Amino acid sequence: PILERAAELNPQSARVWLDLYSHYQRSMQLEKAFHAMDRAKELAGSTAIVQDETGLWRLEGDSIYP
Secondary structure (H helix, E strand, C coil): CHHHHHHHHCCCCHHHHHHHHHHHHHCCCHHHHHHHHHHHHHHHCCCCEEECCCCCEEECCCCCCC
């Protein structure tokens, strides 16, 4: 619910949609996962989407660390 609320508050954030994708994928909500990835790709534009060593998806060059 927290990630879904984040998407409602910031629907233009590819990062939020990638987090949702990872969550949906891990919880086997595949239809929602595919929708979230499509939305993330649309928002990411030409920025590559990569999977990190923990299995989470992120935008290339993006870091969760400040």
